[in-house]
Every structure is written in structure tokens, then in C-alpha cells.
Amino acid sequence: MHRSIGALALLTCLAACGTATPQKGPTTITVWDYYGSSTPIKPVVGEFERTHPGIKVDYQAYDYETMRQKYATAVSSGTAPDVATLDMTWIPAYAAKKTLAELPDKPLDTLYGKGALEAMRFDGHFVTALYDFDAYALYYRKDLIKDPPKTWNDLISTASSLRKGKFQVLPDTFHFAQFLYQAGGDLVQNGKAVFQGPQGVRALTQLRELLKRGGVYWGDDQGDSSGIAGVKDGRIAMFLNGPYMMGVLKDGAPDQKGKWAIAPAPIDVQPGSYLGGTGLSIPVSSEHRDAAWQFIQFLLQPPQQVKVFTQAGAAPATEAALKDPALTMPDPYFGGQQTFPVFQQALGTAHHYPYVKQWTDVDRAVQDAVTAALLDKKSPQQALSDAAKEVDDLLVD
Incomplete structure (x- = not known):
């Protein structure tokens, strides 16, 4: 400075x-x-x-x-x-x-x-x-996937065609928000829940479709939330996550050096990531x-x-x-790819969570709705509508 x-x-x-x-x-x-x-x-x-x-x-x-x-x-x-x-x-x-x-x-x-x-x-x-x-980008096994998916339709097609490994589906607000923002939606506006609208239903429906067609559910019962166990044993060949996962992969799956690459997250109507x-x-x-x-x-x-x-x-x-050389040099683990520019691009279109004092409870309500829909306990519409009523009650205080 x-x-x-x-x-x-x-x-x-x-x-x-x-x-x-x-x-x-x-x-x-x-x-x-x-x-x-x-x-x-x-x-x-x-x-x-x-x-x-x-x-x-x-x-x-x-x-x-x-x-x-x-x-x-x-x-x-x-x-x-x-x-x-x-x-x-x-x-x-x-x-x-x-x-x-x-x-x-x-x-x-x-x-x-x-x-x-x-x-x-x-x-x-x-x-x-x-x-x-x-901010999230797509990690994928480049030895299994020739061309990374660029759209939601591509993502389903690629996931369903994999002969080895699947797309990791995480039932949390982070990943639901990723799809919600890409669909043009939002979580809360003017003190009211809006995630139950058409964009939210579309986002959650997409996650459920991925789970049915080439996805693997990775909830709390799977242990390590990063999914490194599934990466090591080959169950996971694609996932959405942030830059810290580069280090997790290098430490947790060193034998897969050269097999992974990173691409922009597949989009719906627009780019978008949780921040x-x-x-x-x-x-x-x-x-x-x-x-x-x-x-x-x-x-x-x-x-x-x-x-x-x-x-x-x-x-x-x-x-x-x-822009420092330490971050822009080719990364041997990812086959010589310059990885940070991908995440920097995601940062440019990322959305922060809404500034409401009840956020912790709002987060829990959304996560419960996503989990219920992915486990087929409720439809995406019903799960999000129920959560929206709960969130609106919380935001009144």
C-alpha cells in the first residue's frame, strides 16, 4: 500500500x-x-x-x-x-x-x-x-470427462453418462443458493422469503433431478462433509465447491494428481455463486x-x-x-492449469447471504427444506413453501 x-x-x-x-x-x-x-x-x-x-x-x-x-x-x-x-x-x-x-x-x-x-x-x-x-466452481475428473458441462442440461447429461463416479449433491443452503442464484432467484428480499418462487422450485428440482440421474447424496451421514472419502474411492467425479478444496484434494487424494481440473460452474439463466x-x-x-x-x-x-x-x-x-505469481502459476496437481482465475471469475458474480439478524435460523430452515426434497419426503414446491412460512415468521421479530 x-x-x-x-x-x-x-x-x-x-x-x-x-x-x-x-x-x-x-x-x-x-x-x-x-x-x-x-x-x-x-x-x-x-x-x-x-x-x-x-x-x-x-x-x-x-x-x-x-x-x-x-x-x-x-x-x-x-x-x-x-x-x-x-x-x-x-x-x-x-x-x-x-x-x-x-x-x-x-x-x-x-x-x-x-x-x-x-x-x-x-x-x-x-x-x-x-x-x-x-465462491464455487466445478471440480471434475478430466480423465473421465472430456468436456466440462457449461449449462444445467449439460450437467445432467454428463452426470448421467458417467461410467465411474457421480456428481456430489450436498443438501445445504450453500449449494441450493448456488443453483437459486443461477436461476435468477434470491433468498430474502425486503424482509420476506422469496426462495419459494419459480426460481427456487426450479433450482431444487434441478438438484433432485441430478440426484436421480448420476448424483450421489452426501449428507451428514456420510461423515466428512468435504466428500474426500468419496473422491478417494471413486464415488465422486464432479462437485461444486470453493478454492479451499484444492488444498483438501492435494492432501486427501495425492494419488489423483493430474486427474482433476476446474471449470466455471454450469449455469441456467445467469452465472452466480454464493459468496x-x-x-x-x-x-x-x-x-x-x-x-x-x-x-x-x-x-x-x-x-x-x-x-x-x-x-x-x-x-x-x-x-x-x-494477481501474484504464487497464485497465477500453473498448478501441477491440476495438470498445469491456472486455477485461481476460475474462482476469481466466480467471485465477480457471487452473492452474499442476506443481512438479517435471524440468518442462522433462516439457514437451518432452508437446509431442512432442501434435505426433505432430496430425500423425497416433500416436493420441491411444498418443501420451499413450508420453509418460507417459517422464515417469514422468524423475520417478523
């Missing part, structure tokens, strides 16, 4: 976020991180402290589930950290409950593409800075927002962003990092 841009951003934050009470000695910020042992954050704390001698970092690591529970409790009790890594699927509820501090427009509005920028805003203000992203990932957020209770903002800006600089991939195997979110 240019020094002048960083100075302008800091001045903006000082005006918008407020300054900490003057104190003797360095300011200490508390950072909570759910990345685990592969974190790209902990290794750069020392460098940040050296280049920002007025700030010390109290780094605290938690696993994903512990972080989910601990952060929710901390927000309600006023004991939240100064900076936290938050799953982008959590951001809607926290933002809607006004627990996230507003972040300055600069330099955030210059670092990302359109899809990322939209996901980071609530009520016209940035409430998180995307650190890594998750997930990790956001860097400052709770409104932070007493050191200016120092916290300096730490976030440091983590968004290209050298630190590239470590999101080289250290953690995830996809950095800033456009500068996605």
Missing part, C-alpha cells in the same frame, strides 16, 4: 471510528483468530509490531466452533476483542444486530472486485474486510479501533494476503494478491 493512501485511511478512521483514550506506552489490541494451526495471521504479528512500534498484539487462537460460540457470548457481554476473523456467513446477523464497527471506505473500495465489495457492506457502510473468499469466506471485523465495543484498523490494513497488504494461500491454502480476497 502507498504510504499516502495508508495515512489517508487512518485519518478517515480517526474521524469516523473515534480514537482511543491516550495512554502511556504501546496500545495493546486483542485479536481472535479461528484459522487454527495453518493460520496466516500469527506468523506476521511480529512484523506488524516491528513496523508499528506503538501497537502490541495479544493474539488468541480458537477453533472454528469455539470461535462461533465464544464471539457471540463476548458480543453480548461486552468482552469482544478488537479484531476478529469471522465467517462471512456469520456477518449478516452480527451486522444486522449493530455489533460491528463501520470501517472506512478508503482503501477498502480500491482493493476488491464488485462481488466482494457488496458482501462487505451493510446499510451503505463497510462492516468487514474480506480476508479470504469462497463466503472470512472477514476481518472490529466489534463496536473495541476501545482501540484506530490501532485495530491499522492491523487490518496490514493484513490486507499483498505480502500478507499471499500468505492466505501459501500458509493456509485459502483464497486471498484482494485483487492484487490474486
Whole structure:
């Protein structure tokens, strides 16, 4: 980042976020991180402290589930950290409950593409800075599939013609939303469920048709939700997932090196993906927002962003990092393919989940509906209609 841009951003934050009470000695910020042992954050704390001698970092690591529970409790009790890594699927509820501090427009509005920028805003203000992203593309066995499917009809045709392996059908909101957005639909609009409309029924019907014609159901009963067990034993030859799965494949199925490739997700009326990932957020209770903002800006600089991939195997979110040679070089596991441009293309048309405080319950209702339809317990129309009534009741509160 240019020094002048960083100075302008800091001045903006000082005006918008407020300054900490003057104190003797360095300011200490508390950072909570759910990345685990592969974190790209902990290794750069020392460098940040050296280049920002007025700030010390109290780094605290938690696993994903512990972080989910601990952060929710901390927000309600006023004991939240100064900076936290938050799953982008959590951001809607926290933002809607006004627990996230507003972040300055600069330099955030210059670092990302359109899809990322939209996901980071609530009520016209940035409430998180995307650190890594998750948007879906099609993974396929290129030794079994000559031409990757480009449309929904192609996908069914390809899945039904496979002699070995099937298309992984996951009964969750992530994958249903992928098809819903491609059909031109949405989950919630103006405080009302809209996923039960024609686009939603079409999307869920497509998933059920895939399951019947060359798909394999991969629910919780299958164990590992990534499906790596099915990949290893050949049951899965195609699936939709995000860039983090590249690392999962390399670690979990090293003997299949050179057999996999990645293509844009097959579409219906338009491209579209759910957008997930990790956001860097400052709770409104932070007493050191200016120092916290300096730490976030440091983590968004290209050298630190590239470590999101080289250290953690995830996809950095800033456009500068996605152009780095570490991410644009041919990948031997995928037969020399340059893989990240495919995911960057998906990011450009991705949709964030609706910013409603009841999102966790909405997510559960949608997932239950998708599961019921895939297991033939309800028709797609009935399952989505029932879920929509439940969601509308939730959104009244």
C-alpha cells in the first residue's frame, strides 16, 4: 500500500471510528483468530509490531466452533476483542444486530472486485474486510470427462453418462443458493422469503433431478462433509465447491494428481455463486479501533494476503494478491492449469447471504427444506413453501 493512501485511511478512521483514550506506552489490541494451526495471521504479528512500534498484539487462537460460540457470548457481554476473523456467513446477523464497527471506505473500495465489495457492506457502510473468499466452481475428473458441462442440461447429461463416479449433491443452503442464484432467484428480499418462487422450485428440482440421474447424496451421514472419502474411492467425479478444496484434494487424494481440473460452474439463466469466506471485523465495543484498523490494513497488504494461500491454502480476497505469481502459476496437481482465475471469475458474480439478524435460523430452515426434497419426503414446491412460512415468521421479530 502507498504510504499516502495508508495515512489517508487512518485519518478517515480517526474521524469516523473515534480514537482511543491516550495512554502511556504501546496500545495493546486483542485479536481472535479461528484459522487454527495453518493460520496466516500469527506468523506476521511480529512484523506488524516491528513496523508499528506503538501497537502490541495479544493474539488468541480458537477453533472454528469455539470461535462461533465464544464471539457471540463476548458480543453480548461486552468482552469482544478488537479484531476478529469471522465467517462471512456469520456477518449478516452480527451486522444486522449493530455489533460491528463501520470501517472506512478508503482503501477498502480500491482493493476488491464488485462481488466482494457488496458482501462487505451493510446499510451503505463497510462492516468487514474480506480476508479470504469462497465462491464455487466445478471440480471434475478430466480423465473421465472430456468436456466440462457449461449449462444445467449439460450437467445432467454428463452426470448421467458417467461410467465411474457421480456428481456430489450436498443438501445445504450453500449449494441450493448456488443453483437459486443461477436461476435468477434470491433468498430474502425486503424482509420476506422469496426462495419459494419459480426460481427456487426450479433450482431444487434441478438438484433432485441430478440426484436421480448420476448424483450421489452426501449428507451428514456420510461423515466428512468435504466428500474426500468419496473422491478417494471413486464415488465422486464432479462437485461444486470453493478454492479451499484444492488444498483438501492435494492432501486427501495425492494419488489423483493430474486427474482433476476446474471449470466455471454450469449455469441456467445467469452465472452466480454464493459468496463466503472470512472477514476481518472490529466489534463496536473495541476501545482501540484506530490501532485495530491499522492491523487490518496490514493484513490486507499483498505480502500478507499471499500468505492466505501459501500458509493456509485459502483464497486471498484482494485483487492484487490474486494477481501474484504464487497464485497465477500453473498448478501441477491440476495438470498445469491456472486455477485461481476460475474462482476469481466466480467471485465477480457471487452473492452474499442476506443481512438479517435471524440468518442462522433462516439457514437451518432452508437446509431442512432442501434435505426433505432430496430425500423425497416433500416436493420441491411444498418443501420451499413450508420453509418460507417459517422464515417469514422468524423475520417478523
